[in-house]
Amino acid sequence: MYIHETQLRVRYGETDQMGYLYYGNYALYYEVGRTESLRSLGFSYKGLEEIGIMLPVVHLQSEYFRPAFYDDLVTIRTRLEQLPEKSEITFVSELFNEKGKLLNRGRVTLVFYDKAQKKKTLMPQSLYDALAPYYQEKSSFM
Amino acid sequence: MYIHETQLRVRYGETDQMGYLYYGNYALYYEVGRTESLRSLGFSYKGLEEIGIMLPVVHLQSEYFRPAFYDDLVTIRTRLEQLPEKSEITFVSELFNEKGKLLNRGRVTLVFYDKAQKKKTLMPQSLYDALAPYYQEKSSFM
Amino acid sequence: MYIHETQLRVRYGETDQMGYLYYGNYALYYEVGRTESLRSLGFSYKGLEEIGIMLPVVHLQSEYFRPAFYDDLVTIRTRLEQLPEKSEITFVSELFNEKGKLLNRGRVTLVFYDKAQKKKTLMPQSLYDALAPYYQEKSSFM
Amino acid sequence: MYIHETQLRVRYGETDQMGYLYYGNYALYYEVGRTESLRSLGFSYKGLEEIGIMLPVVHLQSEYFRPAFYDDLVTIRTRLEQLPEKSEITFVSELFNEKGKLLNRGRVTLVFYDKAQKKKTLMPQSLYDALAPYYQEKSSFM
Numbered sequence: 001m002y003i004h005e006t007q008l009r010v011r012y013g014e015t016d017q018m019g020y021l022y023y024g025n026y027a028l029y030y031e032v033g034r035t036e037s038l039r040s041l042g043f044s045y046k047g048l049e050e051i052g053i054m055l056p057v058v059h060l061q062s063e064y065f066r067p068a069f070y071d072d073l074v075t076i077r078t079r080l081e082q083l084p085e086k087s088e089i090t091f092v093s094e095l096f097n098e099k100g101k102l103l104n105r106g107r108v109t110l111v112f113y114d115k116a117q118k119k120k121t122l123m124p125q126s127l128y129d130a131l132a133p134y135y136q137e138k139s140s141f142m
Numbered sequence: 143m144y145i146h147e148t149q150l151r152v153r154y155g156e157t158d159q160m161g162y163l164y165y166g167n168y169a170l171y172y173e174v175g176r177t178e179s180l181r182s183l184g185f186s187y188k189g190l191e192e193i194g195i196m197l198p199v200v201h202l203q204s205e206y207f208r209p210a211f212y213d214d215l216v217t218i219r220t221r222l223e224q225l226p227e228k229s230e231i232t233f234v235s236e237l238f239n240e241k242g243k244l245l246n247r248g249r250v251t252l253v254f255y256d257k258a259q260k261k262k263t264l265m266p267q268s269l270y271d272a273l274a275p276y277y278q279e280k281s282s283f284m
Numbered sequence: 285m286y287i288h289e290t291q292l293r294v295r296y297g298e299t300d301q302m303g304y305l306y307y308g309n310y311a312l313y314y315e316v317g318r319t320e321s322l323r324s325l326g327f328s329y330k331g332l333e334e335i336g337i338m339l340p341v342v343h344l345q346s347e348y349f350r351p352a353f354y355d356d357l358v359t360i361r362t363r364l365e366q367l368p369e370k371s372e373i374t375f376v377s378e379l380f381n382e383k384g385k386l387l388n389r390g391r392v393t394l395v396f397y398d399k400a401q402k403k404k405t406l407m408p409q410s411l412y413d414a415l416a417p418y419y420q421e422k423s424s425f426m
Numbered sequence: 427m428y429i430h431e432t433q434l435r436v437r438y439g440e441t442d443q444m445g446y447l448y449y450g451n452y453a454l455y456y457e458v459g460r461t462e463s464l465r466s467l468g469f470s471y472k473g474l475e476e477i478g479i480m481l482p483v484v485h486l487q488s489e490y491f492r493p494a495f496y497d498d499l500v501t502i503r504t505r506l507e508q509l510p511e512k513s514e515i516t517f518v519s520e521l522f523n524e525k526g527k528l529l530n531r532g533r534v535t536l537v538f539y540d541k542a543q544k545k546k547t548l549m550p551q552s553l554y555d556a557l558a559p560y561y562q563e564k565s566s567f568m
Binding site for chain 2: 020022024025026027028031056060061062108
């Protein structure tokens with residue numbers, strides 16, 4: 001399984017009047033987690049778009065366990081639970097505060113979409129090749 | 143069942159470089175739907191906070207069916223599927239474009255939280271009284 | 285002079301932990317003011333992009349007199365102080381709360397930019413024609 | 427003069443459909459620049475609030491020279507041009523892309539505000555003491 005960690009600090013403008021990181025802003029944190037996890041594999045989200053593949057989100061699920069506060073340094077642990085199949089890829093992001101407490105868990109499913117052909121497409125082979133080694137044991141049972 | 147509709151127009155700053163309403167910004171649309179549905183019942187979210195009750199989000203689920211684009215006039219249909227029980231309240235929001243096509247469905251669960259006592263609390267009686275008439279038939283079977 | 289008014293209600297997600305409309309979010313309010321003032325002239329910002337003209341911002345100035353709070357119904361008064369010249373257009377937006385108090389004044393300058401030619405361009409003639417009648421007296425002195 | 431640098435990467439959700447960092451989102455970048463410049467002096471914005479001092483923005487000016495794009499690694503150079511006087515503090519932030527090109531310059535003035543007394547207050551002595559050494563030469567001429 002591929003797991004990657006990155007950190008973000010909660011901005012003032014991301015809080016709401018409760019003093020919490022606004023519930024809609026977690027989506028930005030998941031996004032950064034996805035982008036950085038792909039970058040660590042040598043992939044860029046931006047590069048995918050440049051070859052005509054977009055990755056719109058089709059499903060999002062978030063569980064909020066504890067609030068994140070202004071200036072908290074949040075660790076985002078992003079994982080791909082399984083090798084993506086067909087056109088979809090699902091990332092799970094867990095956010096932790098500086099004490100290691102789990103704040104939030106998000107699950108985001110995106111679709112590989114061919115901009116020119118205006119339809120779903122398969123995951124690029126190069127991304128598959130980069131990810132496959134992390135799922136070999138599992139695939140050996142398949 | 144209580145159902146309420148309001149409309150919002152997609153702002154330029156809410157789109158992303160795909161030209162879509164960014165997936166994290168739907169949370170703001172659900173929020174407006176919740177606020178306006180409560181207002182139409184004579185309730186204000188703001189007023190709840192003023193009496194010391196906060197409503198943090200504990201769960202969010204979003205399904206994205208079609209993109210919303212800049213300047214689209216989006217109809218937000220917000221409903222409470224059932225009379226809230228105990229400390230939780232769940233709103234379902236469906237977003238439609240001007241052609242009546244379903245763009246997105248969101249399900250948001252919030253918790254009534256007593257700010258002074260720092261713990262979950264029951265839904266205020268006044269809100270229960272405002273909502274109960276919409277669920278009478280159902281409750282007569284209970 | 286062309287003046288137009290529209291209203292927006294402050295969203296929870298737009299506030300910060302001070303309980304104020306976050307200072308960066310006023311830009312969204314100015315944007316809505318600009319869009320709606322153009323719409324009231326029969327123009328759409330979206331339409332401009334569809335004919336290949338973009339309007340990136342080149343200058344912004346904001347004065348913050350009083351905070352806007354969650355759920356405030358804010359009136360945005362947008363005006364074009366003078367008929368745009370050459371490639372630039374400057375909108376002034378004044379925001380008022382429900383008591384008529386001035387909260388904020390913003391001045392935003394945008395540039396007509398030809399996407400295909402990748403350079404500044406003149407204001408479309410049709411927009412000039414729609415605006416000119418509001419500035420005739422002034423131009424008679426020129 | 428006190429100068430500090432920090433870096434941020436442009437998020438997808440911060441772009442707009444032009445593919446530019448949305449003009450309103452620069453305010454968040456300036457905010458991070460201010461926060462990190464204070465932190466490097468041993469100060470925390472958060473700590474100021476905890477002792478009852480808020481720092482609302484009263485003036486903002488932005489010049490946009492070149493767009494910032496998705497995934498650009500932006501360097502934010504934040505400086506205090508002069509030792510703050512009385513109740514106001516003005517930060518200048520210059521944003522550069524990876525090629526060292528100047529993208530944007532922002533000037534933000536904030537006011538030290540005593541939350542309990544509900545009025546302007548002086549800059550805390552401890553912040554003055556931390557900053558003063560960077561302005562000694564200048565003040566020796568005064």
